[in-house]
Amino acid sequence: MTIRYPRPLRPGDRIGVTSPSSGVAEKLRARLDVALRDLEQRGYEVVVGRCMDGSTHVSAPAADRAAELTAMLTDPTIRAVVPPWGGETAIDLLSLLDFEAIGRAEPTWVVGYSDMSTILTPLTLLTGVATVHGNNLMETPYRTPEGLKSWLDIVTAPQGEPFTQEPPGRYRTARFDDFVGHPEVRDFTLDAEGGWTRLDGDGEVDIEGRLIGGCVETLGPLAGTPYLDTSRFAGDEPLLVYVEACEDNAFTICRHLHGMRLAGFFDRAAAVLVGRTHAPDSPTLTQHEAVLDALGTLGVPIVADVECGHVAPYLPLVNGAGGRGGGRGRTGGRGELRRGDTAAPARGPRHPGAPP
Template sequence: MNLHSIRYPQPLVKGDTIGVAAPSSGVGESMHRHLEDSKHHMERLGFNIKESTSLRNNSKCVSAPKETRAAELNAFMLDPGIQAVIPPWGGEFLMDILPLLDWEALKKSPPKWVLGYSDLSTFLFAYTLLTGSASAHGTNYVDLRSNELDPVTARWLDVLQTKADEEITQVSSTHYQSKWNMALPGFNLDTPSSWKQLGATEGKHAPVRFSGRLIGGCMDTITCLIGTPYAPVKDYLHQYCADEGTIWYLESCEMNASDIYRRLWQMRQAGWFVGANGFLFGRPAGYSDTADFTFTDALSSALGDLNVPVLYDVDLGHIPPQMTFVNGALGQVSYEDGGGALHMIYV
C-alpha cells in the first residue's frame, strides 16, 4: 500500500507570475534576445515574468556562485507571489546548490510547478523524491520563445494547467529536429519520428501497454546523485509507488553507448529499478557507438532480462520536440506501429 500521496501544484492560470531563475547556467549577452522573445510570448499567454538577478549572467558554466544560485532558487520557490519556476535551460553544475537549499521549508510550503530538462532534471528529481511534490520534465524557457509552437511542445501549458485528480494525454510527434539552429524562432522538425520497441523485429512491433508512477530525467546528471542524500529512490518507491510500480523515463546528452550502459548498470545496482513496469528512452543527443556496441546493445545489456517493455527514440530530452513528463503522476503508456501516447493521472 502506498503510504503517501503526491502533492500537485495549483494549475497555472492567466495573471500568474512565472519566475525565471538560473540555478545552473545563465544566459550570456549574445542570447539575451531569446529571453526577450520568451518573455513576450509568455506575456501574450497572460503571464507575468519575474527574472532572478543572476539570470542574464554566465561565467564558467554557471550564472553565479553556488550560494547565490541557491538563494535565488530558494526565494522563488518559497515566494507565494510566484506560481511556477521555469529556468532558461540546463547547464552543468546544478548539483552544487542542492546542499544549500532549504529542503525543510520546501517540504512544508505549497508545491509549485518547476519545468525544465537537462541539468534542471537534477533539481526536479531531488525535489520530487525529497518533498513528494510533482515536477515537470519538459521544454525550457528559451525554447518557448516562438509564438507558433509545434503540437508536442505546446502541451507544456496544458500539463501545468491540469488540476489534481484530473487527467491529460499527450501523443508522439510526427517529426523531430536533427540539428539545432537558434536563429529560428522555433524548432526545425525535419526528420520523421518513430518510437521503437527494444527487441522487436523491424516492422513487427506488437502493441504495448504499461503503467506506473513516472520518475526520471537526464542520465548524465541525475546519476551523480547516487549515494547522496538527494536521491532517496528506495524510500520514494516504498512511500509512493508500492501499489502501481514505476515507469522510468530517461534521456542522455554527450554519452556514447558504453557510457549509457555504465550509468544504467549503476542505477540498477543502486536499486532504482525495483518495481519498474517499463522504460522510456529519449533520442540520445551527442551520441556515438562504441566499436560494435550500440545504443540498443546498452539497453539490452542493462535491462533486457527485466522482461518489461523498453521503448526508445521517444519524444524526450535534448532532441526536440519533447513531451512533458510529470514526476510522481500515474502514467499509462500505449504504443503501436511507431506511435505512442502518454496518459497522466494526477493522483
C-alpha cells in the same frame, strides 16, 4: 509517497525565472527577451532573478543559486519557476537547498530538463511535489507540434483533468537552432521521420505506473544517494522510469545505467522509457544496445526514441504523476507505439486511453 500538485497556473500569476545551473550569455539575450515577452503576453507577471549571468558555466556561486531557487519555491506569490535551460553542475546545489522548507511551502511548479533533472527529480522524490520534465524557457516560444503539449499546457490544465500525448512521428536532426542569428524562431525544423521503438522485443505494450526520471549524465552521479531513492518514493506502486542521454557516448551511458540499476534506481520499474538522442554510438556499441546491456535483465518493456530528451520536439512528463501508455513496437527501430499517455496534475476519472 503522497504526491502534491501545484494549483493550475492562471493569467496574473507570477513566474520566477532563475538559472540554477548555467546562465544566458550576452549574445543569447535577445532569445531570452523573446521568451520573457511571450510569457508576459500570455498574461503572466515575470520575475527575473539575479542568478542569470552567462559568462561562465554557472550563473552565480552555488550558495547564491541555491538561495534564489529556495526563495522562489517558498514565495507564495510565485506559482511557477522555469530556467532558461540546463547546464553542467547543478549538483553543487543539492546540499544547499532547503528541501524541508520547500516541502512545507505551498507547491510551486518547477519546469526544465537536462541539468535541471538534477533538481527536479530529487525535489519530487524528497518532498512529493510534482515537477515537470519538459521544454525550458528558451524553447517556450516554439509552436507545439500536433499530438504533444507544452509545459504551459500542462501547468494550466484544470485540476482533475487527464491529458494524452502522442508521438508526432518527426524530429529535428540538428542539435540546436541558431538563437543568435534568429532569436525569434518559433517553428521546429522537424526534418526526419521516426516514432517510438520497443527495444526488448515485439508485441503489444500496455504499461502503467508513476512517472520519474531524467537525464542520465546528471542523475547517474546521484545513484545510491538519498537524492535518488526511488524505492522509498514508490512504496508498493510501480514506476514508469524514463531516462535520456544528452551527449555522452554509448560506453559512458552504459556504465551510468549499470550504476543506476545496481543502486536500485530501476527496482520498482514497470517499464523504462528512453529518450531519443543525438549522443554518439561507440565503435562496438550503439546507444540502443547500451540501454539493453544495462537494463535488459529487468524483464520489463523498454521503449526508446521517446520525445523526452534533448532532441526536439519535446514531450513533457510530470514527475510524480500517474501515466499509462500502449501500442505495438518491434526491436530494430521499425515499430512504433502509437499512443503515449501521461497524467495531468490530478486524480481525475479514467477512461480508455487515459492515465489515472
